[in-house]
Amino acid sequence: MAARKPVRWHIAVFLAPAVLVYSALMIIPLFGTLLQSLMNKDAAGERVFVGLQNFATLFGDALWSDAFWNALANNAWFFLIHMLVQNPIGVALAAILSTPRLRMAAFYRTAIFIPTILSFVIVGFVWKLILSPIWGIAPGMLDAVGLKALFTPWLGKEEYALTTLALISVWQFVGIPMMLIYAALLSIPDEVIEASEMDGITGWSQFWKIKLPLILPAIGIISILTFVGNFNAFDLIYVAQGALAGPDFSTDILGTFLYRTFFGFQLQLGDPYMGSAIAGAMFGIILIGVCVYLFGIQTRLRRYQF
């Protein structure tokens, strides 16, 4: 008979603070919101359980579904721009920063990372001023190189506004993929690099054949962080375009749609039940995205142990 294992209380004790705080601030509100999305008011104003009726309205009633699909499509475009612009530039910057011959690498690293720590309010305000057709420096700078004709009030045009905002967000956050990839690149052992050099693989082909496969897991993590961040985005659009996400809802993303519905706007009163339904839909979208990544992509990534 083996002696009974002692109860390891210390595990519970050490976990307790994090579990308690996380539950109180995240888990309980999350389930509270999901539960609220199944409620609505009856004629007398009492809170009643309505099952999936809010979701039926959200997806079935053209008034709601048009706005929802518009927001989702805009959000997808917002994410696509980040994936196509932010992450490749982040990887490229990290690759350049990690070349040993680059001088003032610490300066560039800091300069590129600084916008990330700025508040959305500052970023939105500064870029609105830069791009302003009235006071901005963008028209003047384009004029100086003879390209004045290229200037339009980007933030005010339906066809450009969302892309412009996505690029502003890219400018702000490009430091994060850069830092993560930079760290991954630095962690590649010198022996691997030296071995490849012995085999005659240098320069670009060394990056493509040796380094890139080794940093793929980091790129995967960045992609999923970008996905979650973008589908939760709200601040920049709200600061730059207001809650009505003009022009003509062309910059409306799920976050601004949720804000308008949940909290109300001007004469529109807040509707916490439909708002919760939208929040529930957002949660579902992000959950599906993360699951696709976790089970579809991450398990297939090859990892190398050094």
Added chain:
Amino acid sequence: MKNTIRIALLASTLLGGAAQAQDVTLTIESWRNDDLAIWQDTIIPAFEAQNPGIKVVFAPSAPAEYNAALNSKLAAGSAGDLITCRPFDASLELYNQGHLADLSGLASMANFSPVAKSAWQTDDGSATFCVPMASVIHGFIYNADAFAALGLSVPTTNEEFYAVLDAIKADGTYIPMAMGTNDQWEAATMGYNNIGPNFWKGEEGRLALIKGEQKLTDPQWVAPFAELAKWKDYLGDGFEAQTYPDSQNLFTLGRAAIYPAGSWEISGFNTQATFKMGAFPPPVAAAGDTCYISDHTDIAIGLNAASPNAEAAKVFLDWVGSPEFATMYANALPGFFSLNSTPVEMQDPLAQEFVSWRGKCQSTIRSTYQILSRGTPNLENETWNASANVIRGAETPEDAAKRLQDGLASWYAPQQ
């Protein structure tokens, strides 16, 4: 040593708390953060001097966030004692939810006409829940120096209005009109609801729309959109990305000649602009036609039903309803016109010009505010979007009007 300081601090906090306990402190929730200085320096000291023992704190939040923030605070029980009331449904809903107390019995309510109180009453008029403070009047403010330099006279008819705009445009020194569509609301508030009453004949059209006798697709409701569509050519370069503060600055810096305005701009413009300003009401179709102005009941103040200091708050509210407050408020904030039945003397010439229109034109309020913005989609917010679209040329006046009508008819029985 450390402990001594700690105890001293603790003791002083307790004593300080005890000393203040006799005073009641009332907190005012408001969206008028522009008025902070006026409340702190003029209005509150005048009240506190007359009412020792009651302290008042003016605690405004940003206009765009006010409604959302207030609703959350009231739901959480952390809102101030006095609530600045938006007109119509936003406040009515707060009353129906039991957040605002019934103030019908307040003595100074007798100082207000039924029209003044209508924005803060139940639909049947049985309960009034906010003390009316002020209305704002829409019109156009112009740069009088620019008009003089270009030899222009103030337009009274629509034809003259466009002739003036054409002349300013042809001269090229000034942007004819300072307005942008980035923030959307100016297009609806200072555009559609500014010029509209002349087409839908003020109250006549507004009430007919509520009763379902007129539709937003009728000519008198489409015409203002058709006018807005013409404005596009007179706005500055890049107006699509021009924000509300941009427009204000363009005008006060003297770069634009005409500003579609609400009278609340007066005090800000007086301090910013270095040139002479004048104002004219929205132009009418033909000379001699009756003119209609938007004289919108905009701001009132009510009592948080959950306030522990209800008695002191009622003293304050009674004072807000007095002619003394009306005179002080109207003069401290030229452009916010008193709703008090007692006539108020105002010093500001621009404010006098605006208020003089009450004598020669018929007053109405913004068409979308009463009852019609109760459902989903919200007519007021849709009107912002539609007006901005029409000015940008992204939607025709007819399409915009049809979209608004369809949205309204989808939930409002009299329009079905």
